[in-house]
Amino acid sequence: MFTLNTSRTFKQPVNLTIVDENGKDVKGAFTATFKILPHSESRDLPDDIKLLDRVLVSVEGIEVPGEDGQPLTGDELLSALKNDPSASVAMSSAYQRSIVKKNLPRN
Numbered sequence: 001m002f003t004l005n006t007s008r009t010f011k012q013p014v015n016l017t018i019v020d021e022n023g024k025d026v027k028g029a030f031t032a033t034f035k036i037l038p039h040s041e042s043r044d045l046p047d048d049i050k051l052l053d054r055v056l057v058s059v060e061g062i063e064v065p066g067e068d069g070q071p072l073t074g075d076e077l078l079s080a081l082k083n084d085p086s087a088s089v090a091m092s093s094a095y096q097r098s099i100v101k102k103n104l105p106r107n
Contacts, residue, residue, distance in 0.1 A: 010034060011031050011032070012032055012095065014031065014090050015027070015028075015094075016030070018086045030059055032056060032091055032094060034055045041054065052088060052095075056095075058078070064081065
């Protein structure tokens with residue numbers, strides 16, 4: 001019998017492209033840990049930022065310097081990533097793509 005854990009978490013690679021100060025694309029990747037959000041809780045979420053507030057658990061392999069130049073950690077790191085337009089779109093896409101892609105019919 002298959003057992004479904006409805007409060008599961010999973011790790012997913014996140015590919016990110018940003019434009020640097022010279023207008024050049026800089027590509028990188030990191031890993032995000034997400035938790036599954038039930039449909040009953042996701043129906044009324046107005047945008048991707050709210051989705052990340054509910055599903056993003058942690059990240060690894062990415063560094064964001066704080067105002068003092070030291071790397072942010074914990075909730076400060078997650079907030080900085082969710083607040084960055086490129087990072088937030090990349091994380092939302094990784095979450096949604098992982099759910100859809102893994103559950104498409106296989107031939």
